Amino acid sequence: MLTKTKRPKYLNLFKIRQPVMAVVSILHRVSGVFLFLAIPVLIYWLALSVRSPEDFVAAGAFFTSPWAKLIGLILAWALVHHFFTGIRYLLMDISLGEHLPAARMSAWLVFGVVGVVMLGVMGVMFL
Amino acid sequence: MTFRASGMRAWLLQRLSSVYMAAFIVVVLVWYVAADAISFTAWRALLGQPVIAVAVVLFFCSLLIHAWIGMRDVLIDYVPIMGLRLVILLGIAVFLLAMGIWVVFVLISVVQI
Numbered sequence: 628m629l630t631k632t633k634r635p636k637y638l639n640l641f642k643i644r645q646p647v648m649a650v651v652s653i654l655h656r657v658s659g660v661f662l663f664l665a666i667p668v669l670i671y672w673l674a675l676s677v678r679s680p681e682d683f684v685a686a687g688a689f690f691t692s693p694w695a696k697l698i699g700l701i702l703a704w705a706l707v708h709h710f711f712t713g714i715r716y717l718l719m720d721i722s723l724g725e726h727l728p729a730a731r732m733s734a735w736l737v738f739g740v741v742g743v744v745m746l747g748v749m750g751v752m753f754l
Numbered sequence: 755m756t757f758r759a760s761g762m763r764a765w766l767l768q769r770l771s772s773v774y775m776a777a778f779i780v781v782v783l784v785w786y787v788a789a790d791a792i793s794f795t796a797w798r799a800l801l802g803q804p805v806i807a808v809a810v811v812l813f814f815c816s817l818l819i820h821a822w823i824g825m826r827d828v829l830i831d832y833v834p835i836m837g838l839r840l841v842i843l844l845g846i847a848v849f850l851l852a853m854g855i856w857v858v859f860v861l862i863s864v865v866q867i
Contacts, residue, residue, distance in 0.1 A: 663824070
């Protein structure tokens, strides 16, 4: 006889405890989409920097207002995270650290490196 | 013959473009840290050098290809409705092509032939 068990159905992503590799992976995607959205910003900045001497100065002061700094910080995080997690995936492609213990450790390592680099970015931006 | 970035070719293009962009970013960062403050004319002259201009064009080619494959992968995973997915993909393709044309025009304005 079948008994009806009350198994919990955790479809709420915030209630599932994801392994660290999964968090690195989804943030790779999120940061990738952010960088996709940053493409026109980058080209606009490049166009500004070569247009005229005044615009060149404006391009140099691109991330100075508080809102621009916030966006700049988010984009800097996206680039740094995407860069280092990307290198982790490239290393896995050549069979470096593709098994569970190494992958778990490299995922934590990537978070550490991103954190340290972001502290440096914030130091340059705000100090 | 049509160009299709799918399967093995997409996988390879995504890796090749990522390696090129990573190297490019590191070189630019090292240059930025090492170089003195640069003037407007020197900046234009630098970008106008054929070797630099080609390297920048390659960077943007890599960026647009990488963005296309990446966004396509994300859409395939999260947008199951085929019609909607195709519409968004078409929008992204048009957007990326426009970005490519824009950056080519910006660079043409700099390169002295």
